[in-house]
Amino acid sequence: MAVLELEGDVATAAPVGRQRRVGVLFIGSVAWIAVIGLAAIFAGWLPIQSPTDMDLLAKRAPLFSPGHILGTDHLGRDELSRLIYGGRVSLLVGLLAPVIGVIIGGCLGMVAGYFRGRLETFAVGGVDVLLAFPPLVFVLAVTAFMGQSVANITIVIGVLGIPAFTRVARAVTLTLSEREFVTAARALGATHSRILIRELLPNVALPLLAFFLLAVAVTIVVEGALSFLGLGVPPPTASWGSMIGEGRENLDIAPWLAFLPAGFMFLTVLAFNVIGDTLRALTDPRPGAL
Amino acid sequence: MSAPLLSVEGITVDLPTPRGPLRAVDGVDLTLAPGSTLGIVGESGCGKTMLSRAVLQLLPKRAKLGGRILFAGRDLVTLPAEELRRLRGPELAVVFQDPMTSLNPVLTIGTQIVETLQAHLGMDTAAATRRGVELLAAVGIPAPEQRLRQYPHQLSGGMRQRVAIAIALSCEPKLLIADEPTTALDVTVQAQILDLLAREQQRRHMALILITHDLGVVAGRTDEVAVMYAGRVVERAPTPRLFTRMRMPYTEALLAAIPKLDSPPHTPLPAIAGRPPDQTRPLKGCSFEPRCRYADERCRAAKPPLADPERLGGLFACWHPL
Amino acid sequence: MTKFVGRRLVYLLPVLLAVTLLTFLVASLLPGDLATTILGDQATPEKVAALRAQMGLDLPIWQRYGIWLWDVLHGDLGRSFRTGETVWAAVTARLPVSLELMVSGVVLALVIAIPLAILCAVKSGTALDRFFTGLAFGKLSLPNYMVAILLIYLFAVELNWLPATGWVPFHEDPLANLKSFILPAVTIAFAEWPVLMRVLRSDMIATLQEDYIAMAKAKGLRPARILLVHALKPSSLTLVTVAGINIGRLIGGALIVETIFALPGIGRLLVGAIYARDFIILQGVVLFVAIGFVMVNFIVDMLYAVLDPRIRHGRA
Numbered sequence: 067m068a069v070l071e072l073e074g075d076v077a078t079a080a081p082v083g084r085q086r087r088v089g090v091l092f093i094g095s096v097a098w099i100a101v102i103g104l105a106a107i108f109a110g111w112l113p114i115q116s117p118t119d120m121d122l123l124a125k126r127a128p129l130f131s132p133g134h135i136l137g138t139d140h141l142g143r144d145e146l147s148r149l150i151y152g153g154r155v156s157l158l159v160g161l162l163a164p165v166i167g168v169i170i171g172g173c174l175g176m177v178a179g180y181f182r183g184r185l186e187t188f189a190v191g192g193v194d195v196l197l198a199f200p201p202l203v204f205v206l207a208v209t210a211f212m213g214q215s216v217a218n219i220t221i222v223i224g225v226l227g228i229p230a231f232t233r234v235a236r237a238v239t240l241t242l243s244e245r246e247f248v249t250a251a252r253a254l255g256a257t258h259s260r261i262l263i264r265e266l267l268p269n270v271a272l273p274l275l276a277f278f279l280l281a282v283a284v285t286i287v288v289e290g291a292l293s294f295l296g297l298g299v300p301p302p303t304a305s306w307g308s309m310i311g312e313g314r315e316n317l318d319i320a321p322w323l324a325f326l327p328a329g330f331m332f333l334t335v336l337a338f339n340v341i342g343d344t345l346r347a348l349t350d351p352r353p354g355a356l
Numbered sequence: 357m358s359a360p361l362l363s364v365e366g367i368t369v370d371l372p373t374p375r376g377p378l379r380a381v382d383g384v385d386l387t388l389a390p391g392s393t394l395g396i397v398g399e400s401g402c403g404k405t406m407l408s409r410a411v412l413q414l415l416p417k418r419a420k421l422g423g424r425i426l427f428a429g430r431d432l433v434t435l436p437a438e439e440l441r442r443l444r445g446p447e448l449a450v451v452f453q454d455p456m457t458s459l460n461p462v463l464t465i466g467t468q469i470v471e472t473l474q475a476h477l478g479m480d481t482a483a484a485t486r487r488g489v490e491l492l493a494a495v496g497i498p499a500p501e502q503r504l505r506q507y508p509h510q511l512s513g514g515m516r517q518r519v520a521i522a523i524a525l526s527c528e529p530k531l532l533i534a535d536e537p538t539t540a541l542d543v544t545v546q547a548q549i550l551d552l553l554a555r556e557q558q559r560r561h562m563a564l565i566l567i568t569h570d571l572g573v574v575a576g577r578t579d580e581v582a583v584m585y586a587g588r589v590v591e592r593a594p595t596p597r598l599f600t601r602m603r604m605p606y607t608e609a610l611l612a613a614i615p616k617l618d619s620p621p622h623t624p625l626p627a628i629a630g631r632p633p634d635q636t637r638p639l640k641g642c643s644f645e646p647r648c649r650y651a652d653e654r655c656r657a658a659k660p661p662l663a664d665p666e667r668l669g670g671l672f673a674c675w676h677p678l
Numbered sequence: 679m680t681k682f683v684g685r686r687l688v689y690l691l692p693v694l695l696a697v698t699l700l701t702f703l704v705a706s707l708l709p710g711d712l713a714t715t716i717l718g719d720q721a722t723p724e725k726v727a728a729l730r731a732q733m734g735l736d737l738p739i740w741q742r743y744g745i746w747l748w749d750v751l752h753g754d755l756g757r758s759f760r761t762g763e764t765v766w767a768a769v770t771a772r773l774p775v776s777l778e779l780m781v782s783g784v785v786l787a788l789v790i791a792i793p794l795a796i797l798c799a800v801k802s803g804t805a806l807d808r809f810f811t812g813l814a815f816g817k818l819s820l821p822n823y824m825v826a827i828l829l830i831y832l833f834a835v836e837l838n839w840l841p842a843t844g845w846v847p848f849h850e851d852p853l854a855n856l857k858s859f860i861l862p863a864v865t866i867a868f869a870e871w872p873v874l875m876r877v878l879r880s881d882m883i884a885t886l887q888e889d890y891i892a893m894a895k896a897k898g899l900r901p902a903r904i905l906l907v908h909a910l911k912p913s914s915l916t917l918v919t920v921a922g923i924n925i926g927r928l929i930g931g932a933l934i935v936e937t938i939f940a941l942p943g944i945g946r947l948l949v950g951a952i953y954a955r956d957f958i959i960l961q962g963v964v965l966f967v968a969i970g971f972v973m974v975n976f977i978v979d980m981l982y983a984v985l986d987p988r989i990r991h992g993r994a
Contacts, residue, residue, distance in 0.1 A: 444898030
């Protein structure tokens with residue numbers, strides 16, 4: 067056709083072929099997280115070496131060395147074992163911190179979106195003010211002053227996630243509150259708490275779950291940044307972020323020491339992003355969103 | 357009759373839908389002489405807008421176009437993009453239905469007129485601005501110098517449509533397609549806009565295709581009328597002839613649906629019963645048959661061709677003409 | 679327009695006040711006593727009490743907030759008890775580095791994102807579009823410390839083209855200064871472009887469906903003008919928002935990027951203050967950064983009005 071082809075077309079933006087491809091990616095993502103998750107849970111029973119035992123005769127052993135299939139780090143610690151134990155920290159913080167956000171932020175957002183009025187103004191204004199602060203500085207400051215422990219890191223990152231969850235929950239609740247089934251419940255004399263829990267919560271839950279998975283991905287990245295800067299879980303506990311940081315010092319002689327944990331973290335974050343994005347697209351009411 | 361300016365031959369437009377391809381335009385032939393006016397009338401969804409978009413080469417990317425569109429001797433369907441671009445504006449122009457959406461909301465009226473003049477006539481900004489003021493004045497916009505600096509949302513609907521017409525006329529096109537130019541406007545300004553179009557058409561000796569769902573709009577303002585139904589032209593005749601001696605039951609029903617000033621109060625309007633057919637599932641016979649009160653077995657069995665069996669100068673597609 | 683600016687300014691004031699309050703509260707509630715930190719663990723309780731009284735630390739918290747806010751309003755953000763440097767001097771010394779990094783990074787990101795977004799919007803649904811949107815999605819999972827390490831490995835370690843770390847002041851050696859900014863700026867640009875491209879692409883796809891784009895084509899305008907003037911301007915509101923938020927974030931310096939590449943910017947100042955437990959510097963710089971963020975958002979609001987006359991005339 068001899069037309070200037072400028073049309074962008076929403077309907078053709080998601081052809082069937084792409085949906086199938088997303089499906090393969092989705093299954094791969096779930097499989098990767100299952101493998102990493104199981105390895106992290108059963109790390110103690112796996113036939114791997116201790117993540118902290120130093121083999122000073124075999125420092126920076128290359129990949130596929132006898133006894134160290136993925137080599138050793140600059141202190142001679144087994145890389146595979148450290149990757150698996152490091153995954154423990156990343157997944158633990160990554161899965162627990164957003165729980166704080168989803169519970170507090172979800173409640174705040176639903177209440178703000180349902181009752182509207184001054185409460186909503188206050189919640190939205192508070193979110194605006196909180197967003198003005200550099201989050202990483204906040205996390206760094208709190209862990210530096212309160213002490214570097216998994217619990218502290220989890221709590222701080224979790225608290226910082228509250229505004230984002232509040233926004234999502236409020237937005238979804240706002241649109242749902244206008245729908246017939248809520249009006250019907252109100253007309254039938256249902257109490258506010260009954261409407262919030264029985265009518266709204268089941269519908270807010272799925273978008274929040276999708277956002278939760280995306281938050282897991284972000285949390286793993288933030289925890290990695292903390293550890294990378296030396297303010298995450300204290301050594302000698304392994305964590306992907308600190309392994310990347312240590313590997314950075316050896317980029318010239320043993321680059322795989324940085325790239326192995328980076329690769330593990332990238333794949334894990336990507337997997338959570340893929341699963342979260344697929345769920346978000348499924349719950350997004352706009353047509354052609356997938 | 358002189359060589360036609362526009363000659364549309366066997367145009368088909370297919371739109372993909374989840375339920376299969378929808379034949380929006382189903383084999384339409386039309387010719388238009390220079391300086392003449394053609395009205396295209398039909399209900400919404402009859403394919404009149406898709407037909408005009410096909411002529412303008414502005415169909416959605418996913419639409420499939422068949423047939424030939426000869427404009428001043430060139431086939432628009434196969435014309436290279438750059439040549440088509442040069443044609444649009446100086447030869448072929450359009451006025452869309454809703455001036456709120458057809459004018460760019462973030463550019464001033466002046467920019468939108470001046471850029472057209474500069475693109476085709478090679479004017480400098482000062483000359484193009486002067487010409488823009490003249491054009492706005494010509495379409496009846498008061499204080500045109502000030503309007504040039506304003507944005508579309510600062511104008512009323514009628515004024516916006518006048519601006520759109522000024523832009524369309526700016527490069528003296530040979531053919532103007534007006535796609536329901538008054539549907540989005542207040543009733544009080546509809547007649548003004550139609551009269552403006554008719555006046556400019558005469559003054560410039562420009563060909564005009566006026567697309568509308570309202571037979572009342574084309575009466576007295578066009579030389580010829582084509583009535584469309586379900587993607588096809590079902591009746592085509594010189595305008596006076598169509599109104600005095602229509603042959604197609606659908607045209608009759610359309611005309612009956614126009615409110616008349618001289619009817620007594622509370623006369624119910626005779627709406628056309630039923631809905632237009634599903635164009636993803638074409639009928640074997642006449643498309644209007646399910647809604648037609650004259651329909652019989654023959655209408656269900658075969659499509660009537662668009663023809664002039666009586667050689668009286670009007671074409672119609674009906675087995676049982678009125 | 680003046681009315682519009684005025685309305686936004688009225689909203690700005692309470693937000694700024696809340697920002698100062700929150701900064702002060704967080705800094706005050708962090709564990710550790712300033713007087714003890716200054717005097718060291720061995721100091722006698724009397725000495726600590728005397729210093730506390732001298733610094734006004736024994737006053738009730740709201741009173742201390744009032745005094746601090748009064749000083750801040752007079753341009754006095756305090757001074758470091760370690761180096762004696764004022765917060766203001768520390769910030770102004772390091773701001774140029776962060777600004778150079780921010781501007782070069784964001785400009786580079788826009789240079790990548792805008793053409794790609796337009797290309798993908800025009801070719802939406804094609805293999806090309808799917809490739810770049812897929813790439814952008816994948817990049818979202820690649821944090822900037824990984825990008826930095828990849829870049830250092832490639833260009834500093836393997837190819838040895840650029841310095842891995844270090845910074846040279848511009849007035850000493852402009853070329854070396856630019857060289858030391860290339861890798862950090864590319865790292866920032868890598869972090870920013872996928873987000874920018876995604877928002878512009880989806881807005882652009884929506885805009886290209888508009889009647890006024892069909893009208894622009896029917897007017898016989900050149901494709902470049904249709905895309906860059908008629909389509910880009912109305913599609914750029916979300917892009918401006920997201921770019922604004924990210925620029926606002928980068929006022930605080932790119933903490934990680936500055937640390938990895940050893941650039942003496944605001945981010946490193948903050949990390950240094952945290953490591954050294956320098957409350958005053960931390961509090962002052964965080965306040966500065968937060969106010970900067972709020973101001974950038976204000977400017978973004980003003981930009982909306984420039985881009986969209988309907989907002990300017992109070993119709994949106």
